[in-house]
Amino acid sequence: DQQVKQNSPSLSVQEGRISILNCDYTNSMFDYFLWYKKYPAEGPTFLISISSIKDKNEDGRFTVFLNKSAKHLSLHIVPSQPGDSAVYFCAATRPANAGGTSYGKLTFGQGTILTVHP
Amino acid sequence: NAGVMQNPRHLVRRRGQEARLRCSPMKGHSHVYWYRQLPEEGLKFMVYLQKENIIDESGMPKERFSAEFPKEGPSILRIQQVVRGDSAAYFCASSKRGTRETQYFGPGTRLLVL
Numbered sequence: 678d679q680q681v682k683q684n685s686p687s688l689s690v691q692e693g694r695i696s697i698l699n700c701d702y703t704n705s706m707f708d709y710f711l712w713y714k715k716y717p718a719e720g721p722t723f724l725i726s727i728s729s730i731k732d733k734n735e736d737g738r739f740t741v742f743l744n745k746s747a748k749h750l751s752l753h754i755v756p757s758q759p760g761d762s763a764v765y766f767c768a769a770t771r772p773a774n775a776g777g778t779s780y781g782k783l784t785f786g787q788g789t790i791l792t793v794h795p
Numbered sequence: 796n797a798g799v800m801q802n803p804r805h806l807v808r809r810r811g812q813e814a815r816l817r818c819s820p821m822k823g824h825s826h827v828y829w830y831r832q833l834p835e836e837g838l839k840f841m842v843y844l845q846k847e848n849i850i851d852e853s854g855m856p857k858e859r860f861s862a863e864f865p866k867e868g869p870s871i872l873r874i875q876q877v878v879r880g881d882s883a884a885y886f887c888a889s890s891k892r893g894t895r896e897t898q899y900f901g902p903g904t905r906l907l908v909l
Contacts, residue, residue, distance in 0.1 A: 718902075723898075783840060785837040
């Protein structure tokens with residue numbers, strides 16, 4: 678049961694243009710979403726996150742948009758740089774207890790390979 | 796993620812042997828998570844531990860796999876009697892608290908079962 682889906686296995690973008698990576702989820706209990714970047718033979722590196730009470734969060738060249746009604750989030754990278762070439766994973770989490778004060782596991786999508794051409 | 800240490804980085808085992816993977820969380824972090832990435836797939840949650848406690852092991856296979864995070868020392872993921880299907884990258888992450896704080900990942904251990 679794939680609760681977090683990244684339907685595009687790969688994306689190719691020209692340097693300087695915008696990269697848009699998409700992610701869909703099915704579990705309405707998820708209330709916190711994260712994007713990680715991963716280079717080969719390394720662990721995932723945290724990029725940006727967003728709470729379900731927001732619809733947008735921005736950090737430098739990275740912006741994450743959340744559409745709760747569509748259960749969809751996207752990561753925008755502007756402008757794209759060759760060093761951004763990596764695998765991007767979206768992840769989601771939900772409260773692990775009734776009080777919502779404890780969180781645990783992340784549920785990851787399958788990843789999207791981004792290639793930024795010079 | 797440079798703060799989370801995992802060793803070994805690469806581990807080769809023959810079928811039926813035991814594999815021990817170690818994870819030292821970032822300084823000041825007391826929550827540890829283990830994930831597995833099979834080839835061509837995303838990361839899958841295995842287990843969530845605090846010091847001396849298993850909080851959530853819903854992603855752990857029922858047999859041959861165990862994890863611990865003792866009061867002193869690193870967290871250990873142990874796989875007994877390995878099979879070829881255990882070949883994967885195993886990642887450890889840590890966070891300061893079990894809240895929505897970001898989980899920071901280590902570089903992973905690549906396990907190859909011959």
